[in-house]
Amino acid sequence: MARLAVLASGNGSNFQAIVEALRAAAAAGGRRHGCVLLVHDRRAAYAAERARALGVPARYLPYAGRSREEAEAELAAALDEAGAELVALAGFMRLLSPAFVAARRGRVVNVHPAVLPAWPGAGSIRRAYEAGAAEFGATVHFVDEGMDTGPILIQEAFRPAPGSSLAEIERATHEIEHRIYPRAVLGLLDAIEAEGRA
Ligand code: GAR
DSSP states (O other): OOEEEEEESSOOHHHHHHHHHHHHHHHTSSOOOEEEEEEESSTTOHHHHHHHHHTOOEEEOOOTTSOHHHHHHHHHHHHHHHTOSEEEESSOOSOOOHHHHHHTTTSEEEEESSOTTSSOSTTHHHHHHHTTOSOEEEEEEEOOSSSSOSOEEEEEEEOOOTTOOHHHHHHHHHHHHHHHHHHHHHHHHHHHHHHHHO
16 A cells, blocks of 8 residues: 545646545555545635545645744654655645755655646636647646746647536546546556555
């Protein structure tokens, strides 16, 4: 078994898709990885509700009123306490510090709703839509010091039918995310478990 922690700021649909995929893989036999912690930096994040419903321990990590380093020290302690070997950012809208990333290189992944390196940053689907982009999609990548810049693990693109609405494109993008992110996370947890056995 390898242990995953997820960091989220909002809705948490990717968090839920990952937890369900881990449980489905365990039920199918063999791959018994666990999501041991959800960390959310917004008190009212719906991801926390999902964690309660899924039975995943959740921890609120406020950033307000203190430095990023102080918040990250608490984050690091929570991850260590939970024994997390892989960290998945799922709509976590904060940049991790270079020191935090360097200490966990190759062990922190992110999903982004665009075909990186196109459209990094927040609000990427809307910005691409408003610019008249022909191609949309999603990317899973390792986290490095930049914003949505680390080495790419999986990427899938699509070309919406002419006249598609923003809502239709968002829905299609999230469907891709919910498919490729759990797949990437499961693969990494398999590799971490295999490393532990070697
Ligand atoms: C997802 O579309 C994710 O790719 C995006 O936030 C959304 C969170 O949805 N992340 C970024 O834009 C990071 N730059 P969710 O909370 O329902 O998983």
